[in-house]
Amino acid sequence: MATLLRKSRALQLLGLMFPGGFWMVVFFLLPLLFIVVLSFLDNERLFTLEGYQRVFDPLYIGIFLQSIWISLLTTIISLLISFPVALFMARLPKGWRDIALFAVMIPFWTNFLVRTYALQFLMRNQGPINLLLQWIGLIDEPLSMLNTPAAVMVGLIYGNLPFMILPVYTSLEKFDWTLLEAAQDLGASAWPAFFRVMLPLTAPGLLSGSILTFVPAIGSYVTAELMGGGKATMIGRVIAGQFEQAQNWTFGSAMSLILMVIVTIFALIYFRLGRGERVAL
Amino acid sequence: MKSDFAIELVDVVKRFGTVAAVDHVSMQIRPREFFALLGPSGCGKTTCLRMIAGFEQPSSGQLLLQGKPLGDIPAFKRNVNTVFQSYALFPHMTVAQNVAFGLEMKGVGRDEIRRRVADALDLVRLPQMADRYPKQMSGGQQQRVALARALVNKPEVLLLDEPLGALDYKLRKEMQIELKQMQQQLGITFIFVTHDQEEALTMSDRICVMSTGHALQVGTPLEIYERPNCKFVADFIGETNFLPGVVTEISGEYATVNVADMSLVGRLGEGVTLGASAWLSVRPEKMQLVDEARANPSALNTNSVTIDSVAYVGSDTRVVVHLGGQRLDVWDENNISTLDPNFYFRAGERASLSFPADNALVLVK
Known part of the structure; x- marks a missing residue:
């Protein structure tokens, strides 16, 4: 056995792949297959397309579209927030840069659920934000900020920001700043220099950050539940509802798979965009 | 009034924190002159160049381009171009796109851009390389692209920051001769930063020897070598x-x-x-x-x-x-x-x- 292992390269590779492969098959592939099968079976375990037909109900299409819209907005706003932050970090002296990176990662040390509850507390009617705004006299009545799509978006942006900042920071840190000077030297003012030189060269980082933000956002459940107040703002919340309260696993599975298709489409767009950059770099 | 000088530095000081990188430097660079700023690293020569380019603002004193104060005119509005030490070519653009960049920024028409880019690539003897990316070229070729990208804008003054530093000995010798010929042919003022005294002596019409932020002596190679005005210059040159x-x-x-x-x-x-x-x-x-x-x-x-x-x-x-x-x-x-x-x-x-x-x-x- 031992000599066989030493001799056969194929067996060696198989051995190396086994732990990861086993994990993927048991905890990823099998459940996925299970979902696929479930989506075609009704309560009597008979073949049905009802789950998929229901997805095309305008109500659910609307929720899918709203989820995509909220996730896209979340991604764009995260990008707009992250770029200046990452730019600032990348321009810091070396020692301070590490401290800044550390600060970005600190929130990971606290449970995501707890952090979302904290955010909920901050934004509720008697929460600190409303109290502060009333105290300085900006508003008379408390703003009801929770249980809205906007609140869900705030939660999503807050939760996913580090996933945007880190890749953007990485690409900015690698950016050669003399290229900006070269652009200026050749007559480019700030914006053309940014759009023609800095943006294309940091695009790989912006794209990874965007996909890392968009994918968790569109599938989010906890944030949608806590910040959206159980309303059907995000598709993740609706899918969970089908599995739990409604006990309609057929429909829930069908929606899960449609969601996967949507995410895959966006991922493919990402890879296509990323490929153009890699040719030159 | 047209000035007698392409570039003039009048009592220029540049401080970084408490350190004066350039300390009360005055010099006058004549039109169509090949002028070298020569000195050991940290002598302030590159800072002088960066102030002329507009990447740094002098702490005090004045810079004049053809008699007109440069003041706080931003780099992108100055009719000077730089060949960077690292070349700073845009890696995501082809050679032709790199060379066209400056003309596009100035809003030059499409046909004229195409013509001038082709001319510039001819000038640096790289006409067949237009569609390459910088990564696909040798250091010497990248250096030529950087030169073409700057010269295509017809600058009043071309600033060169140790442009030959990264080239091997033989290539450097060739480029020295070629640069000098190019400068004479185009009639553009070249300001050339180098720490290589031999390079400065071979190529320059006049040399400014700098040390610790001071301009010690300005003169022709002959004057600098035969009549150094201080111990540092005598020691540094030859x-x-x-x-x-x-x-x-x-x-x-x-x-x-x-x-x-x-x-x-x-x-x-x-x-x-x-x-x-x-x-x-x-x-x-x-x-x-x-x-x-x-x-x-x-x-x-x-x-x-x-x-x-x-x-x-x-x-x-x-x-x-x-x-x-x-x-x-x-x-x-x-x-x-x-x-x-x-x-x-x-x-x-x-x-x-x-x-x-x-x-x-x-x-x-």
Whole structure:
């Protein structure tokens, strides 16, 4: 056995792949297959397309579209927030840069659920934000900020920001700043220099950050539940509802798979965009 | 009013924190001149270049481009272009796109851009490389692209920041000649930053020698080499011997220095006063070694020396001699062809060393 292992390269590779492969098959592939099968079976375990037909109900299409819209907005706003932050970090002296990176990662040390509850507390009617705004006299009545799509978006942006900042920071840190000077030297003012030189060269980082933000956002459940107040703002919340309260696993599975298709489409767009950059770099 | 100068620096100071990188520097660069800023790293030469380009603002003083103050005109509005030390080519653009960038920013028409880019690539002899990316080219080719990208804008002044530093020796020599020809052909003022004295001497019309933020001397290569105005310039450019002594006599353009009980005469340098401590500076190739028997010991600047070591290097023989407790380098040109090993002096022998007063300089700083 031992000599066989030493001799056969194929067996060696198989051995190396086994732990990861086993994990993927048991905890990823099998459940996925299970979902696929479930989506075609009704309560009597008979073949049905009802789950998929229901997805095309305008109500659910609307929720899918709203989820995509909220996730896209979340991604764009995260990008707009992250770029200046990452730019600032990348321009810091070396020692301070590490401290800044550390600060970005600190929130990971606290449970995501707890952090979302904290955010909920901050934004509720008697929460600190409303109290502060009333105290300085900006508003008379408390703003009801929770249980809205906007609140869900705030939660999503807050939760996913580090996933945007880190890749953007990485690409900015690698950016050669003399290229900006070269652009200026050749007559480019700030914006053309940014759009023609800095943006294309940091695009790989912006794209990874965007996909890392968009994918968790569109599938989010906890944030949608806590910040959206159980309303059907995000598709993740609706899918969970089908599995739990409604006990309609057929429909829930069908929606899960449609969601996967949507995410895959966006991922493919990402890879296509990323490929153009890699040719030159 | 059209100025007599392409670029003028008037009492320019640039401080980074408390450190003055450029300390009260004034210089005037003439139109169509090949002007070198020469000095060791950290002397402020690159900072001067960056202030002209507009990447740095002077802390005080003024810069003028053709008589007009540059003030706080941003870099992108200055009609000067830079060839960066690292070339700073845009890696996501082809060679043609790189070269076209400056013209596009100025809103030049499509057809004219195409024509001028082609001309610029012809000029640097890379016409067939237009569609390559910088990564696919050698260092020398990238250097040419950087040059084309700057020159295509027809700048009033071209700034070159150690552009040949990354090239190997042979390529550097070729580019030196080519750059010089290009500059003469185009009639553009070149300001060239380098720490390589040989490069500066070969290429420049005039050189400014800088050290620790000061412009020490501005002059032609001939002036800088033959008449350095201070010890640093004499030492930095070429090789030289310094003999420390005291000034005992000044007469006309000459000064006498007492060096270890010998009276040596050289040309009077700036600020030399009677009784001051000074150095007699004399270059190794500007002295003669002769047999003691043939020498006239009473002649000016003629002294008996001991040969310490002799090294034959082909074009000349490099000798180290002892003169009154000082070691001196003497380079003797091998202008007689012989295979006789006993033809030349050998270590331990005595000889007579002499040099005309015009071949030495008396410097006090």
